[in-house]
Amino acid sequence: MDRPVGVVGGGTMGLGVAQSLATAGHPVVVLDPADQVRATGSDRLRDGLRLAKLLGRFSGDHAEVLSSVRWTAVEKDLDDVQFVVECGPERIPLKQELFRMLDAVCPPDAVLASCTSAIPIGLLAACTGRPELVLGMHFMNPAPLKPVVEVARTEQTGADTLRRADELLAGMGKRGIVVRDAPGFVSNRVLMSTINDAATVVQEGTADPATVDKVFEDCFGHRMGPLRTADLIGLDTILDTLHVLLETTGDDRFTPCELLVGMVREGRLGKKSGGGFFR
Numbered sequence: 142m143d144r145p146v147g148v149v150g151g152g153t154m155g156l157g158v159a160q161s162l163a164t165a166g167h168p169v170v171v172l173d174p175a176d177q178v179r180a181t182g183s184d185r186l187r188d189g190l191r192l193a194k195l196l197g198r199f200s201g202d203h204a205e206v207l208s209s210v211r212w213t214a215v216e217k218d219l220d221d222v223q224f225v226v227e228c229g230p231e232r233i234p235l236k237q238e239l240f241r242m243l244d245a246v247c248p249p250d251a252v253l254a255s256c257t258s259a260i261p262i263g264l265l266a267a268c269t270g271r272p273e274l275v276l277g278m279h280f281m282n283p284a285p286l287k288p289v290v291e292v293a294r295t296e297q298t299g300a301d302t303l304r305r306a307d308e309l310l311a312g313m314g315k316r317g318i319v320v321r322d323a324p325g326f327v328s329n330r331v332l333m334s335t336i337n338d339a340a341t342v343v344q345e346g347t348a349d350p351a352t353v354d355k356v357f358e359d360c361f362g363h364r365m366g367p368l369r370t371a372d373l374i375g376l377d378t379i380l381d382t383l384h385v386l387l388e389t390t391g392d393d394r395f396t397p398c399e400l401l402v403g404m405v406r407e408g409r410l411g412k413k414s415g416g417g418f419f420r
């Protein structure tokens with residue numbers, strides 16, 4: 142059996158990445174300090190597998206996949222991993238602390254990838270003694286159903302690291318699109334300001350959320366408008382990502398609009414809380 146793959150953070154993205162890895166046959170260790178997240182981990186994973194089966198994306202044995210994912214709060218349980226995908230909260234100091242910990246705990250040859258939405262990978266690689274083994278792997282949500290991953294390489298990311306990331310993705314039936322490291326990479330540099338502007342349009346009373354999305358869906362042919370996309374991502378994650386982009390680019394475009402800030406304050410986080418712009 143191959144060495145396990147570590148997933149740090151078992152929330153929206155961590156769970157989906159763990160499911161994708163486990164269905165590809167990897168033993169997976171998910172590290173999360175939140176009791177509730179670990180306690181519900183297997184049930185959430187079972188739901189994810191059911192959905193994948195329903196959509197014809199998975200035909201294997203649930204029990205086998207569930208038993209290959211270990212949930213833990215103990216950092217040392219990552220001491221034999223070959224690869225880690227970090228999916229912790231979108232906060233620069235917190236992720237930097239996680240990368241320091243991973244560098245100390247994981248074997249020296251382990252690749253350390255981050256699923257960050259916007260944090261420049263160089264800021265995380267600099268917290269390790271292995272910058273050549275660090276890269277961004279920005280999975281899309283929901284990870285088990287999305288075949289393409291935005292891969293961010295720094296100046297220091299090694300060719301072998303990219304090859305190993307590529308192999309891991311291929312095993313999961315996914316492929317990477319490689320971009321240069323930068324705040325928000327390509328996807329969120331563009332998407333986050335669009336979502337922020339879409340929320341501003343609602344705040345200013347130009348149109349309600351359904352109408353804003355209808356313009357994108359019916360006029361531009363997008364499969365999902367920016368506000369439904371925001372609900373799917375999680376408005377708290379959007380807010381954190383806007384703060385990261387504001388801090389790392391200094392561009393005022395990323396100042397979160399008041400409506401978004403208020404919704405997060407009230408706990409209206411989107412799909413994960415049962416409602417956001419839409420129920």
Ligand SMILES: NC(=O)c1ccc[n+]([C@@H]2O[C@H](COP(=O)([O-])OP(=O)(O)OC[C@H]3O[C@@H](n4cnc5c(N)ncnc54)[C@H](O)[C@@H]3O)[C@@H](O)[C@H]2O)c1
Pocket residue numbers: 149150151152153154155172173174175178227228229230231232239256257258259279280281282373374375378382
């Ligand atoms: N939600 C999306 O659509 C989406 C898409 C692509 C990338 N991302 C990025 O993925 C990352 C995770 O986002 P998410 O939406 O899954 O967030 P989330 O809030 O759903 O999950 C974060 C998880 O991290 C855990 N956590 C907190 N502190 C931790 C620590 N010290 N060590 C380990 N785990 C810790 C939390 O308990 C939680 O389970 C973020 O960087 C986000 O920007 C999110």
